[in-house]
Amino acid sequence: MNQSRIMLRLDTPEASDLFLLLEAAFEEDGYAISHFEVEPDNPDSLEWTIDIYVPKEELTEVLDRIEGLRTNDMSGLKLTHEDVGDEDWVAMSLEGLRPVAAGRFFVHGAHDKALIPAGAVGVEIEAGQAFGTGHHGTTAGCLEALEYVLRRRSFERIFDMGTGTGLLAIAIAKACHQPVLASDIDVVSVVVARENAQLNQVANRIHVVEANGMHHAAIRITAPFDLIVANILAGPLMTMAGEIGGQLAAGGTLILSGILDAQANRVVAAYVAHGLALQRRASREGWTTLTFCAVL
Missing domain, CATH: 3.40.50.150 (Vaccinia Virus protein VP39)
Structure with a gap:
């Protein structure tokens, strides 16, 4: 089954709020949702992106639901989408998941295992169904x-x-x-x-x-x-x-x-x-x- 990738790009102040809205809205659907900072090409470019991976046949419905969450504060939101293959979308999602350091703990994917700091407790977790x-x-x-x-x-x-x-x-x-x-x-x-x-x-x-x-x-x-x-x-x-x-x-x-x-x-x-x-x-x-x- 082919997947579609929905990409939402917007300024930092609204990114976390929208990410929480999307997580709550799609909690029961099991879609992979990632939220991460991107390197700006110039000072005026947007700084955060939210990616959602959905079955291709559900794309239109999900886009409509996202539009229903849009508020006046999100006027700068840029929404695009593309089709991706069954194998590619998981790898693409993981590329956006940066390691998380919290206290002595360092949560990472397999692709960032080499980044575990000395003395840290490394926990390897991949994005998935849970x-x-x-x-x-x-x-x-x-x-x-x-x-x-x-x-x-x-x-x-x-x-x-x-x-x-x-x-x-x-x-x-x-x-x-x-x-x-x-x-x-x-x-x-x-x-x-x-x-x-x-x-x-x-x-x-x-x-x-x-x-x-x-x-x-x-x-x-x-x-x-x-x-x-x-x-x-x-x-x-x-x-x-x-x-x-x-x-x-x-x-x-x-x-x-x-x-x-x-x-x-x-x-x-x-x-x-x-x-x-x-x-x-x-x-x-x-x-x-x-x-x-x-x-x-």
Whole structure:
């Protein structure tokens, strides 16, 4: 099946806003979307591009949906598209994904493996069918939160809920040298996470299960956890505040993300109501990452 590449170029101030709009609009469609800076040819050229790869027969529909998202602030938006072959579009997408450094962690594709800094924890993740390449503010925010907590204590019983590509579980397994239980509600993500754990040579430390929230025998058997990371969405996080908090050991650490800045206060309130104390709050690209501690 041939693919079409949609290219949107615009000035820096609007690029991140449009990228978030597109991610939300096409979240259920599984399209590959990349957002990266380009070298300007002259001072007046546009500085950012967003690429979306869609099946050729869906191009017209997707273009119409993008037009529906256009605002007056995006008057300078330039939108073009082209057809690409089945093999070429993946490589082209990966070319735009620059490595991401967050704390000691360095997330990269295979094409940037040689760029890992000395002493960094390298995590190799390719763009694909599951969420989490490190380029989204939520994933990078979780990595920064992990850096914060790992400098302060060690963890033995670790759970990554909503693992996606497995990026966070892999990062933790590499940094802590401890087993990590990971879960996702999506069977494709479970498969991808297992493949990435193998790719990163930590398959022996990571156990990935298909689970809805906290409902799985492996979760019940392993709990309570010293560290839980949940990078999903604010709604489910608030709904499951009691369940998640209840699986945290006394003095344990909880990292939450997938939370828009405007939603953060409500998420904090939900977890404080279940006896957790807020330790750290950080925002990146419009998304908040929260770190809690279970009161001893």
